[in-house]
Amino acid sequence: ATGRVALVGAGPGDPELLTVKAARLLAACDVVVYDALVGGGVMDLVPGHVERRYVGKQRANHSLSQDQINSLLVALARQGKRVVRLKGGDPFVFGRGGEELQALAEAGVPYEVVPGITAACGVSAHAGIPLTHRDFAQGCLIVTGHLKDGSCNLDWPALARPKQTTVIYMGLAGLPEICAQLIAHGLPATHPAGVVEQGTLPGQRVVTGTLADLPQRVAEAGLKSPCLTIVGEVVSLHGTLAWFGQRE
């Protein structure tokens, strides 16, 4: 029998934020191939008899190149296995899901894609920071601040539009440069911005401020990666709308 691959988004961390479809596929697969960004609580839902293959890039001894991951997925499917390729967040938002599908399509391996709650949505919901709002933001730009060479070579004019929310994935290390560049490209130094650590998880922390003072506030709070940075007037709603870990 031919195997198949389901490219599945695991959501932002809280295992209850898996989709019903993702939970069904996890319960009925033969092998899960997963990365560092998949939450531990999500992996706890994988039945004991299912094989687990860790391919994350954060444990040097076990890291695989993207080509090796692509080849592994093809090989497992050719063994007739039902493979779940599980990725943190959504597989098509900074997940290299497209590259893995290109390899599967080329090899003639059947696949499907199950979207997941991307970090921008999960974190915004749990931080009480709407991504759009009639009064403040007519659009939302999602970018990644985690670049290979350690620099932040972002499209600054695109990030610095007014009346827009900008969400930066993995941008903690570059935060001082990001804030300085946004001011240099025209946003006011008083523009609201915030950083969320461990969004959706019990340890979630939110630090808000302005482009001028956010880097220092975040450093003082000692936030650690992975974090999500949100820039925009919507961040000013956090003070009123925050609910997670705060009420009852």
Next chain:
Amino acid sequence: ATGRVALVGAGPGDPELLTVKAARLLAACDVVVYDALVGGGVMDLVPGHVERRYVGKQRANHSLSQDQINSLLVALARQGKRVVRLKGGDPFVFGRGGEELQALAEAGVPYEVVPGITAACGVSAHAGIPLTHRDFAQGCLIVTGHLKDGSCNLDWPALARPKQTTVIYMGLAGLPEICAQLIAHGLPATHPAGVVEQGTLPGQRVVTGTLADLPQRVAEAGLKSPCLTIVGEVVSLHGTLAWFGQRE
């Protein structure tokens, strides 16, 4: 007893794309307040004894203003009910969820927010069009093309960045203007773009082309709202990666 409100994203249409948490809250609530963009398959999951309050804006006889919806949510919670306020997609992406929470916060009603799969993610997964890709797009901008006065007063320079995917919600009526403005603001006429009708549902249709020919192709195919428009080089991957309704 005090009631409470859960502001819940229903996802893009397929009921299996609800989160596990959303499904749990729907099964245990007293009343569901929902709009036109919530898929019929999702409402089929609501237990028979649960009260249903339709507040969508597309049936003239039953439409409520946003202020009336806000007041309804407060009133239901004050009756001690467990209210699920269900919105298509994600409640914080063009859902006016922030405005509803502001009313609840002001009234002192307890609430929580459950993110949903936003249309950009759901449709991209089911159309085989990654939102980001190392070779083609380093970021994704999400905007709405559905404006009150019927015009498309969008931030065109922000939409027309190269190496970016732009997703336009509800932009079918404005598609000719959108394509023309993107070309006028610097994108090549050959830039790939596509429109997806009924994304994630069995009737999904995808029409792709270029900024120059997409409006005519969409008109010829007779696509109807609600649709999602995706602009960017990633759209060129659809031909290789499409899987939904195509394989097996």
